[in-house]
Amino acid sequence: MFTGIIEAIGQIAAVQMQQGDLQLHIRTGELDLADVAIGDSIATNGVCLTVIDLPGDGFWADVSRETLIHTRFESLQVGERVNLEKALLPSTRMGGHIVTGHVDGIGEIVEKNQDARSIRYNVRAAEGISHYIAAKGSITVDGVSLTVNSVATDTFSLNIVPHTAAQTLMIDYQLGTKVHLEVDIIARYMERLLTAGSRAKTAQNYQPSGLDLAKLAEFGFLK
Numbered sequence: 001m002f003t004g005i006i007e008a009i010g011q012i013a014a015v016q017m018q019q020g021d022l023q024l025h026i027r028t029g030e031l032d033l034a035d036v037a038i039g040d041s042i043a044t045n046g047v048c049l050t051v052i053d054l055p056g057d058g059f060w061a062d063v064s065r066e067t068l069i070h071t072r073f074e075s076l077q078v079g080e081r082v083n084l085e086k087a088l089l090p091s092t093r094m095g096g097h098i099v100t101g102h103v104d105g106i107g108e109i110v111e112k113n114q115d116a117r118s119i120r121y122n123v124r125a126a127e128g129i130s131h132y133i134a135a136k137g138s139i140t141v142d143g144v145s146l147t148v149n150s151v152a153t154d155t156f157s158l159n160i161v162p163h164t165a166a167q168t169l170m171i172d173y174q175l176g177t178k179v180h181l182e183v184d185i186i187a188r189y190m191e192r193l194l195t196a197g198s199r200a201k202t203a204q205n206y207q208p209s210g211l212d213l214a215k216l217a218e219f220g221f222l223k
Contacts, residue, residue, distance in 0.1 A: 002043045004096030004138075004145020006083045006168045007031055010044070010058060012076050022063040022073065025055070031084050033059070041087040041101065045169075046143030046180040047071055048101025070103050072178050083143040083168050096145025097138040098185055104129045107141070109177040110155060119160040120149075121173065125181060130154050132183035132191070140182035144168050 008031035016023045026044060033054060036042070040051050042059060049061035068074045088094075105126025113120045123141070125133060133139055135151050144164065149157040165171040173179070 002099040027058040
């Protein structure tokens with residue numbers, strides 16, 4: 001688990017093809033690896049990667065075909081910068097929101113505007129995940145925990161304050177930049193509960209859970 005608060009910016013040092021998938025060598029820059037061991041997780045542009053070697057200047061990780069399908073890692077280039085965050089500890093401040101490091105899809109920057117000292121981005125969401133994104137809800141973009149300003153049909157807007165822009169890759173985004181998106185885990189489980197409940201109604205021993213759209217609206221989860 002992660003919080004979506006970026007700890008350092010790293011750099012891709014090597015990309016090696018391995019029988020259909022990849023191994024990555026990532027230089028971690030100012031990220032403190034003193035408490036990192038083989039088998040630990042580090043989010044890289046929001047993707048949970050397992051450390052398989054610690055050469056001294058960073059770490060190596062395997063990238064499976066499943067990860068390549070849902071991310072843009074197959075197009076990574078040596079020298080490209082990446083957002084890094086170590087897995088959270090029980091003592092970690094939850095400054096962002098609960099992030100799993102499991103990317104739901106790829107978004108695209110479709111608009112960039114200056115808004116006083118902030119940058120305002122409009123992002124087109126990957127097909128099939130727009131309905132998980134809510135105004136004033138949380139979303140992870142390249143591993144960064146952010147609050148959604150507003151939502152249109154297939155796009156959503158973000159306001160990036162100067163500190164976030166300076167500490168992440170987001171200051172470099174241009175029109176057409178592809179980004180990793182992870183929706184709020186609560187939205188995923190909520191959908192699963194609702195759809196599973198509907199399917200279960202046809203089962204012989206169905207026991208109603210009491211959770212439905214009316215109940216969610218009653219408690220303020222729907223408008």
